Each structure stands twice: as C-alpha cells, then as structure tokens.
Amino acid sequence: MKIYELAASPSARRVSIFLKEIGLEIESVHVDIRAGENLTAEFLEKAANGRIPLLELDDGSHICESVAICRYLEAASEQQQSLFGNSALEQAQVEMWHRMVELQGLFPALQAFRNISGVYSDRENVIPSWGEESRSRLISFLPTLERQLSANKYIAGENFSIADITLFVLINFAKNIDVEIPAELSHLAQWFKTIASRPSVQ
C-alpha cells in the first residue's frame, strides 16, 4: 500500500496521526496541490474525488476520503480496540461527535480559510462574506465542545477516538483563520494539552 498526501493538509494530517495511533507505517507519496498535481488526468483516474489523501492498495485499486482510508487501515491492522468505538453505543457516540466536530467545526474552518484567504481562487469562486460567516459559526461551536469536555475525558466519552484526532487537527488548523481556544473554555484547553502530548501528534 501507499498513500498520496500533502503533509500540511488537515485531511492528510488526520490519516497520518491515525496511522501512528494504530502503529502502521505506509509509504507516502507527496502531491503538490498548490501546483495542481491533483488536477492531472493521471491523478483523477485514481482518486474519484480528485483530492488527497488517497490510498493505493497492493492490487492497484484506490480508496479516497480520509475517514474511509482510516476505516480500511484499522481493519487491516491488528488493533483490538477500535478508534471508531467498540460497543454499538460507543460506535454511535463516536460517529455522533465525529460528525459534529466535522460539520460544525472542521468544514466551516476549511470554508473560512479558502474563502477568506482566496488560496484557491485560481480554481474556485471565492466568497469572502461566506468565509467570515463560516469563521463566526466555528467560534460559536466551541462552547458545545467545552460543555462535553467538562463531563468527559475525551470528546466522544471515556475513550480516545477518531473524533479526538479530527478535533485536534481542527484546533491546530483554526490558527490559520485567527481562531484560538478562548481562555474561559478551560476544559477544551486542558483536553488540547493532553492530546498534544501524545506521541502520535509529535
């Protein structure tokens, strides 16, 4: 197997932390998105969504979308504990919080970044007012995280999960749009410190 990625991309970062958490090492191929290497016919032939990260299996077939890649790699590893949750209830709680972190956190942050910075204005329409709106929606989501973390060790409950990885990547990425954890959200800040000390994110 090998993985096509760009280390700076939040999606690729998610997969790379996940790989370290499950103790898997895979050959990595750098794709220069800024230069449009993901827009070539050759890349689009492999990646149905035209994006990185992209996993190439040994039989030459491909899986894109970072969370799909994580699911496949975990199944291929020998992990006893799943980062997607173990019991039916835990799996649902991980899915629930993971989606909340994505829908109300990571996706608004990405839309804010692209529409405020205009970094991909050579290939997509950029609407700065939507960027500002997305940024403010992200900020108003942070107290929901604080509430959950004031009663739980990790974002989906008592166990570390993929939802923590996505949240960690989000909080780091949010610096690009000048969003930091406000001082009064002390449980979120403490959670961030705990996650930042894990070997997988060094």
Added chain:
Amino acid sequence: MKIYELAASPSARRVSIFLKEIGLEIESVHVDIRAGENLTAEFLEKAANGRIPLLELDDGSHICESVAICRYLEAASEQQQSLFGNSALEQAQVEMWHRMVELQGLFPALQAFRNISGVYSDRENVIPSWGEESRSRLISFLPTLERQLSANKYIAGENFSIADITLFVLINFAKNIDVEIPAELSHLAQWFKTIASRPSVQ
C-alpha cells in the same frame, strides 16, 4: 426508543428510509423546526447538536446526527447484511462514496437551499451568492455520479448501501433548488428509477 423528527427534513428522511430497509419500527415525535421547537432549552438538553433527527434510548439518553442514529439502529436490529458494508474493503467503499455524496452533494444542496431561499433568515445570516455557488458545485458533481453508476449497479458497488439512501434523498431534495438529473446522465437517471421503486421509499 423513540425518534424526534420532521418528515420533510432530508436528514430525517434518511433515517426513516434506513429504518424501513432494516425492518425496524420506532415511535416518532414530530418537531416543528420552522416554529423553533428545536431551539427550546428542553430540546437542547437532549440534542447536543440542537437538530433533528434525535434518537431517545430507553434509558433516557440520546443520540443525534442521522448517520450515528443509523449505525446504532442497525446494530440493534438483527440484520445479517450491513448497509454500511460487510468486508473491510466494502466498508471503506461505502464510507468513501457516502462521504462524497454528502460533501459534494447533500451539504452543498442544503447550503444552496438555506442561502437562496432564506428560509432560516430569522436565525442565521444568509449569503445568496454562496447559495448560488453551492448550487453550481452540486451540478458539477453529478457527472462523477454518472461515471460511477455506468460501471456499478449501486453507488458504492454491487450492493445497496446507506450511500444510495443519502443519494436518493439528495436527488429528491435538489428539486427545491431547481436541480434535476440532466437527460444525458442516463445511468444516474436509471439508478434513480430503480431506487424509487423500493418499498422503503414509498
């Protein structure tokens, strides 16, 4: 168990089709979103994301986010075949196509609808130019679906999955923003006809 929902909402529709597919019947409680019943302190106490659908378990705890609800309900049912895929590879393919349908289809359609129609302008900022941009991104995603369906019976491969349910809900919902399947996308049109004949969507 009981489920809080609004039949017209695409997310609630997803769960209700899923329930019929796995042969499960659950008591349903109508929530009037237009009237803001989801914004009351009582509802927010139950739903961490403030949205429907919301599943209430018999012990009084709650799961929100439609896909998390589907995962939990499938685990609680006696299904042999999973609508999330069976082998590790199939699970990854379902996740991959499901996320593509959501990220490039359903979410842009929802953002288009809310920002063009202004239906929730009493509670959120509305940016019509982002609505138009989202609508055009949805339209440019349709050929990707056509390509996949020209080589596969269902959107994630040979088996019907949750990705088909989400895509069916998307295509129906897209009528609200005047997006229909273009005549030249014949495989997508044929797939839609096939899904529309399933008892679960009647």
